[in-house]
Amino acid sequence: MSKNEEEKLLTVDDIRALREEIGLIHGSLAREVLEYTPLIKKVLKRFTDKGLDRVWTEKLLASLLGWTFEEDEEILVAYVLEELDSLLNVEEERKKLSKTIRIIVGATGIGKTSLVGKLAARYRYFLEKEHKVGLINFDREKVGAKEQLENYADAMEIPLVALVEFLEDEYDVLFIDTAGSAGSNVEDLNNLVSLIKSNTDYNLEFSLALSATAKKSDLEQINKTFEHLNIKNFILTKLDETTDLSDMMNFLINEKKPVAYISTGQRIPEDLQVATKEYILNQFMQENC
Numbered sequence: 001m002s003k004n005e006e007e008k009l010l011t012v013d014d015i016r017a018l019r020e021e022i023g024l025i026h027g028s029l030a031r032e033v034l035e036y037t038p039l040i041k042k043v044l045k046r047f048t049d050k051g052l053d054r055v056w057t058e059k060l061l062a063s064l065l066g067w068t069f070e071e072d073e074e075i076l077v078a079y080v081l082e083e084l085d086s087l088l089n090v091e092e093e094r095k096k097l098s099k100t101i102r103i104i105v106g107a108t109g110i111g112k113t114s115l116v117g118k119l120a121a122r123y124r125y126f127l128e129k130e131h132k133v134g135l136i137n138f139d140r141e142k143v144g145a146k147e148q149l150e151n152y153a154d155a156m157e158i159p160l161v162a163l164v165e166f167l168e169d170e171y172d173v174l175f176i177d178t179a180g181s182a183g184s185n186v187e188d189l190n191n192l193v194s195l196i197k198s199n200t201d202y203n204l205e206f207s208l209a210l211s212a213t214a215k216k217s218d219l220e221q222i223n224k225t226f227e228h229l230n231i232k233n234f235i236l237t238k239l240d241e242t243t244d245l246s247d248m249m250n251f252l253i254n255e256k257k258p259v260a261y262i263s264t265g266q267r268i269p270e271d272l273q274v275a276t277k278e279y280i281l282n283q284f285m286q287e288n289c
């Protein structure tokens, strides 16, 4: 064997791939060989019945086998919750914004326009700093979208600004409402980003709104649709419409991106809160667990 060939066999990537393979084999062997105690089985069932990912939960509980506390149900449950808590991320609210543009994107009908109204009111009236706030409609698809935002703007006495106009005045924060996730919209959004970046020095931040009622496949697909936009955080909507947060929970612990706000109803601006891990975990665990 020539020296070159030997080197080829030992690339870092090869070793990494082998290591991963061994890890996978080890993991599946471990799962087959390990005898779960009845209590671990019970706790495993409790969480998987809640919809938590089975492989993830098994791996976590398997790592506890052999420890003396494995026979204490409360500790086992607390351990899983602790792990979920450490994997969930929330974003602390920034209470003083200046020259910032926040664009809310997401699927149709999940509460984007409502969010824009709620957030605008929050930054205008409910934080210590009274922000100079503007609203911009960038939904040209949904019938009545502009009128809906206009109504919120009127009711809250916050200006609805035309996209071409906002440079004429300086805002602390502008909230831009967008259309749903239809393909054509992606190109529109890219143009919007270029327009803003090349003409202003505003900070540009994207929030992806996700309905708590969405299924795993919907969440993954919508996340993929918008991933090119460098999404800063998630905002969860319609938490009041479901008690089953399992798909959302699995999605969040996989994605690791922070949740910034949670929408819990139709009332504008009341039904909005800053996201906390405690709230999300409580929602996930509530009912028969």
Ligand SMILES: Nc1nc2c(ncn2[C@@H]2O[C@H](COP(=O)(O)OP(=O)(O)O)[C@@H](O)[C@H]2O)c(=O)[nH]1
Binding pocket: 107, 108, 109, 110, 111, 112, 113, 114, 115, 237, 238, 239, 240, 241, 263, 264, 265, 266, 271
């Ligand atoms: N139950 C509930 N309804 C909501 C929530 N957020 C928005 N909605 C309702 O969902 C519908 C669509 O909201 P809208 O903001 O127009 O969604 P958009 O199409 O994404 O802009 C409206 O009837 C809202 O009142 C929420 O957190 N909970």
Ligand SMILES: [Mg+2]
Binding pocket: 112, 113, 114, 139, 142, 145, 177, 178
């Ligand atoms: Mg809308």
